[in-house]
Amino acid sequence: MQELTARQVNLSDSFWSPRLAVNAQKAIFHQWEQLEATRCIDNFRIAAGEKDGFREGWVFADSDAYKWLDAASRIYMLQADPELASVMDSLIALLARAQARDGYLFTYNQIHFPDQRWVNLQIEHELYCHGHLIEAGVFHYEATGRRELLEICIKAADLLVRDFLNASNDKTCGHEEIEIALIRLYRVTGKEDYLELARQFVERRGRTPFYSLHLWGQFRSYNKRKEYVNELRKAYVAEHPDYASFRLPGGNFARKPRFSRERWYLNALPGLYAQQHTPIRKQTTPVGHSVRFGYLETAIAMLLRVKPDPTLLSTLEQAWERMVTGRMYITGGLGSAPEIEGFGADYDLDPEYAYAETCASIASLLWNWEMTFLTKEARYSDLFEWQLYNATTVGMGQNGDTYLYNNPLAVHAGVTRQGWYVVPCCPSNLSRTYADLGKYIYSAEENHLWIHQYITNETRVDVGAPVIIKIESELPWRGKIKIHVKPETEKEFEIHLRMPSWNTSERKGDATASGFDPRHSYYETIQRVWSSGGETLEFNFDMSIQLRHAHPKVKGHAGKVSITRGPLVYCLESVDNPGVDIFTAQLEPSSLREEFVPDLLDGIVVIHAKTTDGISVKFIPYFLWANRGESQMTVWVNCRQSR
Ligand SMILES: [Zn+2]
Numbered sequence: 001m002q003e004l005t006a007r008q009v010n011l012s013d014s015f016w017s018p019r020l021a022v023n024a025q026k027a028i029f030h031q032w033e034q035l036e037a038t039r040c041i042d043n044f045r046i047a048a049g050e051k052d053g054f055r056e057g058w059v060f061a062d063s064d065a066y067k068w069l070d071a072a073s074r075i076y077m078l079q080a081d082p083e084l085a086s087v088m089d090s091l092i093a094l095l096a097r098a099q100a101r102d103g104y105l106f107t108y109n110q111i112h113f114p115d116q117r118w119v120n121l122q123i124e125h126e127l128y129c130h131g132h133l134i135e136a137g138v139f140h141y142e143a144t145g146r147r148e149l150l151e152i153c154i155k156a157a158d159l160l161v162r163d164f165l166n167a168s169n170d171k172t173c174g175h176e177e178i179e180i181a182l183i184r185l186y187r188v189t190g191k192e193d194y195l196e197l198a199r200q201f202v203e204r205r206g207r208t209p210f211y212s213l214h215l216w217g218q219f220r221s222y223n224k225r226k227e228y229v230n231e232l233r234k235a236y237v238a239e240h241p242d243y244a245s246f247r248l249p250g251g252n253f254a255r256k257p258r259f260s261r262e263r264w265y266l267n268a269l270p271g272l273y274a275q276q277h278t279p280i281r282k283q284t285t286p287v288g289h290s291v292r293f294g295y296l297e298t299a300i301a302m303l304l305r306v307k308p309d310p311t312l313l314s315t316l317e318q319a320w321e322r323m324v325t326g327r328m329y330i331t332g333g334l335g336s337a338p339e340i341e342g343f344g345a346d347y348d349l350d351p352e353y354a355y356a357e358t359c360a361s362i363a364s365l366l367w368n369w370e371m372t373f374l375t376k377e378a379r380y381s382d383l384f385e386w387q388l389y390n391a392t393t394v395g396m397g398q399n400g401d402t403y404l405y406n407n408p409l410a411v412h413a414g415v416t417r418q419g420w421y422v423v424p425c426c427p428s429n430l431s432r433t434y435a436d437l438g439k440y441i442y443s444a445e446e447n448h449l450w451i452h453q454y455i456t457n458e459t460r461v462d463v464g465a466p467v468i469i470k471i472e473s474e475l476p477w478r479g480k481i482k483i484h485v486k487p488e489t490e491k492e493f494e495i496h497l498r499m500p501s502w503n504t505s506e507r508k509g510d511a512t513a514s515g516f517d518p519r520h521s522y523y524e525t526i527q528r529v530w531s532s533g534g535e536t537l538e539f540n541f542d543m544s545i546q547l548r549h550a551h552p553k554v555k556g557h558a559g560k561v562s563i564t565r566g567p568l569v570y571c572l573e574s575v576d577n578p579g580v581d582i583f584t585a586q587l588e589p590s591s592l593r594e595e596f597v598p599d600l601l602d603g604i605v606v607i608h609a610k611t612t613d614g615i616s617v618k619f620i621p622y623f624l625w626a627n628r629g630e631s632q633m634t635v636w637v638n639c640r641q642s643r
Contacts, residue, residue: 001444003373004438006437006438007078009438011437013456014474015455019396023430023435024078024081024084027396027427031071035068039056041091042056043055043111044091044095047111054236054237056246057248060108061107063425066132067428068091077435105129112225112228112232121172124174128176128178130156131173134153137153138184139432157194160182164200171204175295176299178198179198179201179202179296179302180298182198183299198302202299202303206277206280215269251422252405252415252421254406254415255414261339280296280315290341290342290355290363291359291360294366298363298367300315301367301370305370320371328513329354329356330409330516330635331635332391332392333390333391334360335354338353338406348555349554354407357405358430361407365384368380368387372443372450376450378523379518381498381521382501390622394622394624394625395430396427397627403421409571413630442459444461447464447494448496449467449469450496450523451471451495454541467485467487467488467491469483469486470483470486477596479540481538481541482538483495483538486534502516513551541566545563547562547563547589559638569623571621571635572617572619573628573633575631580615585615586613586639586640587638600620601627604620606618606620
């Protein structure tokens with residue numbers, strides 16, 4: 001299968017195009033302002049010796065600047081905005097000045113510990129930061145054809161090759177990301193060392209002797225270094241009293257279980273938290289921090305696209321199966337253990353404790369896209385769609401300048417959208433995902449075309465001969481799809497249409513913890529000689545309202561349902577239901593009906609229902625909750641006659 005770039009696909013979708021416009025015109029500039037306001041960019045100016053000041057933010061704050069540059073590049077690829085270009089250019093020039101002569105770029109060490117490098121790989125995310133730098137360089141090059149940033153990245157990557165190729169097994173990053181980046185850089189440069197280093201980083205995981213002791217040592221070093229920096233900061237503030245008023249934004253609020261700290265150590269020390277508990281060929285269960293897990297699986301799958309390995313592929317398939325059947329929320333959200341920002345046990349899916357970080361579902365999108373290529377099975381694109389519409393899109397507010405970090409499925413209080421976070425990993429990750437959306441619709445090879453997503457667009461693909469394809473889709477509100485196929489000359493080939501799992505209502509089943517089962521998705525193949533005059537396929541997906549049940553083993557879900565329609569999960573939000581206790585309301589299932597409301601949240605299908613007491617309630621799509629101020633919300637609701 002070949003993939004297209006987002007630039008090759010001309011989107012004109014009534015649902016997605018306005019969101020991509022908000023992303024390009026508002027979100028990316030809001031994010032830049034926040035990076036400046038929180039002094040993330042100043043850290044590079046200080047490292048370059050151009051500014052006085054104190055370095056601010058977490059050790060890995062550099063990654064936020066790189067991810068912004070990555071997102072900006074992908075947005076620029078779709079539409080060359082000179083204002084965006086000028087901000088990108090100034091940042092790239094600054095990075096060039098801040099980079100050490102040998103390619104090293106990590107402001108925390110450069111500013112505070114100029115003689116120390118790679119001392120704390122498990123905790124300080126030094127390689128993770130270099131990874132995001134490299135990804136930004138690859139996408140900037142692809143977007144502009146210019147090499148300034150790519151050269152910075154090549155210098156950094158060459159340094160990594162020098163310091164890490166054929167190194168010992170403890171030389172891995174605690175937060176996977178560098179692996180994906182090196183594979184991308186390999187794809188652009190063809191330099192085998194990058195691919196080999198990525199392979200070694202992945203294969204080294206779970207092979208550090210006495211990992212717990214190693215990690216414990218890293219904690220101690222991390223804390224010692226942090227204390228030293230805190231002392232430096234105190235001294236700096238004493239000399240610069242006007243600096244004392246500077247505050248970083250707060251962190252995200254997540255409801256956490258008791259003994260969170262102890263639970264974190266219990267997960268981290270055996271290596272589970274960072275997928276260091278066992279070599280990757282034995283990692284058939286999703287564990288630990290769910291963003292890291294997703295990036296690891298993505299990197300392994302990317303390696304398999306270069307060099308197949310049936311053992312590793314089977315490991316990925318088993319981990320995916322375990323995730324989907326036991327460790328995923330109905331929204332596609334990942335991570336039920338907030339104390340580790342990661343996976344809990346099978347069927348451990350408390351809606352209020354759900355962490356389900358936006359970045360975790362984005363990582364899963366990347367992984368599922370790779371799995372599509374490895375297996376040609378529809379289940380992966382099916383999960384992609386579900387996670388895109390629910391667990392991912394929920395992360396960005398309607399106006400592009402507020403975000404959710406963790407995404408619980410029930411909120412009594414405390415979780416709402418914020419303009420920025422002390423760890424702002426999700427906003428730029430969302431922006432780069434939105435900008436890339438066009439690339440996930442098709443794949444093609446000689447005599448075959450796959451249509452994975454139904455988003456209105458026009459493109460030209462190569463199936464051994466050029467074909468113009470146009471999709472008209474009314475998703476997610478209506479199920480009508482039209483596909484125009486027009487080869488340049490008459491041509492025989494197969495079109496494989498993904499039939500969504502949610503379209504097959506008779507097979508809803510309850511084989512998964514969440515009630516959503518992407519394994520019911522399949523490709524419908526249409527083989528024929530397509531005429532050069534153009535032909536149109538038309539079909540309707542089932543958009544009826546579905547009541548889904550959690551698996552009986554999921555605690556606290558007995559007698560409850562979640563309501564879905566098409567690819568969307570719905571929720572009750574208190575702002576729509578004044579005077580109703582949304583957590584105790586009991587639905588009358590026969591009362592459900594839908595209505596398109598043009599003036600609510602830019603036009604949405606709402607679902608009306610009555611409780612058994614005859615009170616009206618109104619459901620909105622989950623991804624839109626928290627756009628009207630702080631409120632309560634629940635996905636799972638009590639329902640009469642349900643289990
Ligand atoms: Zn995040």
